[in-house]
Amino acid sequence: MYFLRFCFLISLVLLIGCDISVNDPATGSGSKSSSKKEGVVRKKRSDGTLATEITYQNQKKNGLAKYYYKNGKLRSEVMFKDDVKHGEAKLYYENEELYQVTNYVEGKKDGIQRKYRDDGRLMAEVPYQMDWAGMGLVEYTLKGKPKKQYPKLEVKTTDRTLKDNQYIIRASFSEPLKDVMYYVGDLSPKGFLHDELTRIAPKPGGYLEITYFVPPGTFLMEKLNIIAVGSTILKNPYVAQKSINIAVENKGF
The missing domain is CATH 2.20.110 (Histone H3 K4-specific methyltransferase SET7/9 N-terminal domain)
Structure with missing residues (x-):
């Protein structure tokens, strides 16, 4: 049913x-x-x-x-x-x-x-700004209560500079969502996606992977804001973001 x-x-x-x-x-x-x-x-x-x-x-x-x-x-x-x-x-x-x-x-x-x-009964409240989805999705349970638990955007880093001069960042939702897409940049002041963000398609497993090449004798320092949007079971766009500070040095030995 x-x-x-x-x-x-x-x-x-x-x-x-x-x-x-x-x-x-x-x-x-x-x-x-x-x-x-x-x-x-x-x-x-x-x-x-x-x-x-x-x-x-x-x-x-x-x-x-x-x-x-x-x-x-x-x-x-x-x-x-x-x-x-x-x-x-x-x-x-x-x-x-x-x-x-x-x-x-x-x-x-x-x-x-x-x-x-x-x-x-109210089922969902979905924020939009000129066709762009944004932060603040509220879905309601069958009892009419606002849903409290939503997937988290998880980010992991792998330092392989000594092995092959690579520093790898991987991001994914803590729970599977459909039609996932990733962006790099900052949301609008009101928390919405926009056309100036850098869009990055996910890997076949639905995760984001960014690889930095850090040659010997160089230093990488950067703040990276990762945004992800996916479709919930109720077909609503859910937006999450997470910022990380990157500071890695490849001394070459």
Whole structure:
């Protein structure tokens, strides 16, 4: 039962960004032609059920768009501005309970995304800043309590300067997460990822490995901030970071 519900949640999230394919021509207020969209345009599926109600202005999505399940119940409602998500987007379970609320700014997630269980209880609060995930994920247990334990970012160093002039840093999560990615640099002032970070793909085992070459007679001193992001079992991005001070000398003997 849990697996079926989990698969349903994945399908629900994937559907929000997609228009439903329909065969019937659109009908809408302010327009008699399906080629010119203006006002509220309604589309039906081939079986006659209502699929979408989308508000157009200047032939672009502007305002509220509604998407429906085949049983006629509301599946999602999204605010648009010039064909781009801008404002609040809501997803619903088939039992009409709210599943997810996300704020968009010019097509990018911005703010706290909230997810709910099908009985209305809060499931997760996910922070975003212009589509970038950040620190501060809060997931809730089935009892409605904030989850206290999250994976830790563990960093280990290996000094092999005397053997082969290498100083190796390895980082990984203390618990397995999916879709792990690593970055080097500092998070934004508010704790979010951003496009100026150096992105490093993980090794096949899901860990990060950085190797410094330290020739004989040289000294390495550096502060390194490692950031990792992975997907939890609830499909939420979890961000963690850890800074280490590197100070190693290869005397050559």
